[in-house]
Amino acid sequence: MQDTDPTQQSAQPDLRGWLRLSLVPGVGCVLGARLLDAFGCPAAVFAASRDAVAALCGAPVADALAAPPPSTGQQLIDRTEAWLATPGNHVLTLHDPAYPRMLREIYDPPLLLYAIGNVALLSAPSIAMVGSRNASTQGKANAQAFARAFSNAGLTVVSGLALGIDAAAHEGAMAGPGSTVAVIGTGADIVYPARNHQLAHRIAQAGCIISEYPLGHPVLASNFPRRNRLISGLAAGVLVVEAAAQSGSLITARMAAEQGRDVFAVPGSIHAPMSKGCHQLIREGAKLVDAAADVLDDIFPGAAVPDNAARGPAPAMPSEQLLDALGYDPIGADALAAACGLDAGRLSAQLLTLELAGHLERLPGGLFQRVNR
Structure with missing residues (x-):
């Protein structure tokens, strides 16, 4: 720590x-x-x-x-x-000056927060990101790209340390100059799921892990829906990247709406089960987004994603690997470039080559979609 x-x-x-x-x-x-x-x-x-x-x-x-x-x-x-x-371990009480202001304003803020890491992040401008544990390759790439863009804009990304979209969001946030907060549903001394042990250690070093549960509190199914109100409560808005029709992410989104937070959702293919939840949220009034700028312009109008051109062009990615990253849902070139770490110009040339070879098609709005041959 x-x-x-x-x-x-x-x-x-x-x-x-x-x-x-x-x-x-x-x-x-x-x-x-x-x-x-x-x-x-x-x-x-x-x-x-x-x-x-x-x-x-x-x-x-x-x-x-x-x-x-x-x-x-x-x-x-x-x-x-x-x-x-x-060092690095904290217990914040409801009356502690370091207790996050936005969380204190929800209906049922915890009396205590057990925290590991930089507690100042709990009061930093934040966006929450949630989604499916069984996320698609494209969904995880989208989550990582969005989170990195938010981090580049100086925001903290809040998520739940679960597999899939949550883990990708934490990874993307730590790849930029911003940071991340993981809200967990066990005692702060327990890592769940165990597969995210290394990720949790990195978040404790570079970000913050919090729990409202006492030390040693075990993994219980009822903990996680309750945990979700803290994910939404810490942030100015919640972005749902990928979610099934019956998903805990929808619980988080509805809690966010009840708390007066903005709700955003990334659309997907009408054939993808993991997009049904996002489409449902959009029908219910969530704001459809296909780029991080859509969120930033709405709730953080002063934030801007820095120009990364000075980093120099990244090498070309093998075509098969690029197609795997592309997935089967429509995606913009900018989001794909961020997910793959590629220079926009070099990526454009590769996309054109794949399009001419019949591996993908160009859609309206600057989107690309893989063609299943």
Whole structure:
């Protein structure tokens, strides 16, 4: 994990009280915030009379707060304090100045955020990107290209560390000067899926990983839809790159709309199952985009993708490899060049060669599509 400026470490007083409050059965995000609004801090909550607490939250919660903490809770608090001794590890409370402002404004912000890495990114201008775990080659290339363009514009890309589109978005963001935040659905000390272990380590070094769940919290299916509200809550908008008709990405998009965030979707082939969800979102009012500029112009009008021509032309890519990168969905030359890391001029010449050979066709709007021979 990366070493960080000690001034970035959480200095929130009464951290043990915050941890204890977050572990009390029945005290979730909404009730916890109500108690803190009424009494000011966790210590005051625990010192309040049972009747005063019951008037706000009901008798069961008042009884749970009045009961001594179980030994397992004390052990978890001790474990968390030991975890915080590692540089780069943080626990941000809802009252911490480093707690992200946009997340604090949603209906049910977590009382605590467990974070690894650069917590300043949680308050940076951000765009969320989500999509299918079983993404197509073209979908992953699109996600990586969009994320790199956002990173080049100085934005932080927020996603969920899942396989497929999420992983491609994190990779693309770290390929540019911006960075990335991964919101996970387990304890911050657990990497899921295990195949993304190396990716998670790189994000902890160059970006930030956050979780609302206590250390050691296991993989549960119910965690991930709940996790999605944090992905959308951290960002100004959500871009869905590829999603099936029944997809967790649609949950994220709808949460984003409820939170007042903009929702964008990348269209795909009408024959592709992984495009059905995006098409559904577009019908419901999501903004159709086929380039990063569509998103930037809408929610970050001052941002611009830097000119990368000074990097010099990249070597030509073998035709078969280029066709694999092209996939079977229509794609613009700029997006393909970004995904493949090719110089636009050299790519144009290769595309013309493949078009003349009958391997692809040119579509209206500057798009290209592979022809299945």
